[in-house]
Amino acid sequence: MKLALLSAATSTAMALMAYAAAAQTPDNAVISNAILSAPTGADRIAEGKAVYDTNCASCHGAKLEGQPDWRRRLDTGRMPAPPHDETGHTWHHPDADLFKIIKSGLDAVVPNYESDMPAFGSILSDPQIADVLAYIKSTWPDRQRDFQAEVTANDAANP
Numbered sequence: 001m002k003l004a005l006l007s008a009a010t011s012t013a014m015a016l017m018a019y020a021a022a023a024q025t026p027d028n029a030v031i032s033n034a035i036l037s038a039p040t041g042a043d044r045i046a047e048g049k050a051v052y053d054t055n056c057a058s059c060h061g062a063k064l065e066g067q068p069d070w071r072r073r074l075d076t077g078r079m080p081a082p083p084h085d086e087t088g089h090t091w092h093h094p095d096a097d098l099f100k101i102i103k104s105g106l107d108a109v110v111p112n113y114e115s116d117m118p119a120f121g122s123i124l125s126d127p128q129i130a131d132v133l134a135y136i137k138s139t140w141p142d143r144q145r146d147f148q149a150e151v152t153a154n155d156a157a158n159p
């Protein structure tokens, strides 16, 4: 028991160190999984909500509800912004893909895909992107959060 607690404390400390180190790397640095799996305390979630309200809510909705009729293609041929709550499909994707989509746009994950989703790499720092993801995840019920954690673990094991 003592050992397990000790190793949990050690990995938390290591994740925090990685988070601090990543916070100082340039924007185009490759993001490590450590920054995404760093402990998501209330302060980071609050930061993430502020980032979300300023940068994402206009399309994805103040309550993460997405654009009206979000499953129906627009006249432009592109898709509306989906919800980020449990009714959407954000929780189907691993952390690494979500991070890439937010930083570099959807075509970073699906080449040549045309989308109205902006790339935020020149607007948000890597830790801000991690925070906004922490905020989005904090709104999910356990089922969605557990599912997405498993998808992320599988993805990390088979990159």
Ligand code: HEC
Residues within 6 Å of the ligand: 051, 052, 055, 056, 057, 058, 059, 060, 078, 079, 080, 081, 082, 088, 089, 090, 091, 093, 098, 101, 102, 106, 114, 115, 116, 117, 118, 120, 132
């Ligand atoms: C100008 C409108 C707009 C803004 C602002 C915007 N998005 Fe999007 N986003 C979209 C659209 C539209 C899509 C869906 C594109 C598609 O499927 O073709 C999307 C898709 C996504 C996806 C993929 C979801 C999935 O399940 O496939 C993520 C993740 C995402 N956005 C996160 C964010 C975050 C985080 C922010 C703020 C930092 C943000 N978006 C700001 C329009 C926007």
